[in-house]
Amino acid sequence: xxxxxxxxxxxxxxxxxxxxxxxxxxxxxxxxxxxxxxxxxxxxxxxxxxxxxxxxxxxxxxxxxxxxxxxxxxxxxxxxxxxxxxxxxx
Numbered sequence: 679x680x681x682x683x684x685x686x687x688x689x690x691x692x693x694x695x696x697x698x699x700x701x702x703x704x705x706x707x708x709x710x711x712x713x714x715x716x717x718x719x720x721x722x723x724x725x726x727x728x729x730x731x732x733x734x735x736x737x738x739x740x741x742x743x744x745x746x747x748x749x750x751x752x753x754x755x756x757x758x759x760x761x762x763x764x765x766x767x768x
Contacts, residue, residue, distance in 0.1 A: 741749070 739746075
């Protein structure tokens with residue numbers, strides 16, 4: 679039992695060392711970065727986006743009225759089928 683406990687402690691120590699070496703390698707790359715490596719910021723901001731500029735209204739409907747009515751009827755039928763299935767499931 680004592681040998682098993684020592685083996686677990688050894689594995690834990692090895693894992694901790696590997697993690698420390700891995701993180702140490704990453705930190706040296708971050709430490710080498712300087713402010714000169716950073717991208718330059720523009721002196722003047724680009725201004726605000728045109729929030730109130732809307733596209734012109736369309737002359738024709740996106741979906742023709744007959745297709746819209748057909749789609750609405752199909753959706754209503756699907757809703758009714760789901761309501762019936764939900765009642766039956768209870």
